[in-house]
Structures are given as structure tokens and as C-alpha cells.
Amino acid sequence: MHDELISQLESHMAARILKQPGRRIAADEPIISSGLIGSFDLIDVALYVEEAFGVRIADTELNSATFDTLGQLADLIQSRQSEC
Numbered sequence: 001m002h003d004e005l006i007s008q009l010e011s012h013m014a015a016r017i018l019k020q021p022g023r024r025i026a027a028d029e030p031i032i033s034s035g036l037i038g039s040f041d042l043i044d045v046a047l048y049v050e051e052a053f054g055v056r057i058a059d060t061e062l063n064s065a066t067f068d069t070l071g072q073l074a075d076l077i078q079s080r081q082s083e084c
Helices: 002-017 039-053 070-083
Strands: none
Touching: 002 039, 002 070, 039 070
16 A cells, blocks of 8 residues: 555656656655755645545645655655544
8 A cells, every 4th residue: 555655646746746757756855955846846746645545635744854855755645544
């Protein structure tokens, strides 16, 4: 399940946010602190996660301290899904 989440997140970010559909993003690659995605992109990521996975990400969680990698974001999604 975790790897599937990472794959879906990677595909979405590469195609929709980076506009580079073939771009690979490793599960442990920093996406926020490295500047790969910007602050405006974080809102798009949150909206995608909420719609695609049915979990809520608070505005205060849209930062590199909460999730800076696809692996961390997948962990956050899984923890929220298990709360339901």
C-alpha cells in the first residue's frame, strides 16, 4: 500500500505540478526543502491528497517539517486513513 501511494503521488507531482510526466521522484528525495515544489504547489498537493485519498491536511501541515518527501507524505496519508 505504501509503495502504491508513493507511486500515485509521484505520478501526480511529476505530471501536474512539475509538468514533467516522465520525471522520477525518489521516495526519500526532498521536495519542499530542495525547492522542487514551491509554496503555491503545496496547496495543489493538499487538494489532490484530500480528493484522491479522502484525508484532510491542515494548512499548518503544509511545510517541510510535516512532509518533505513522498515517503513522509505517504506515511501521513496512511496514518489519517487508519484514523477513520
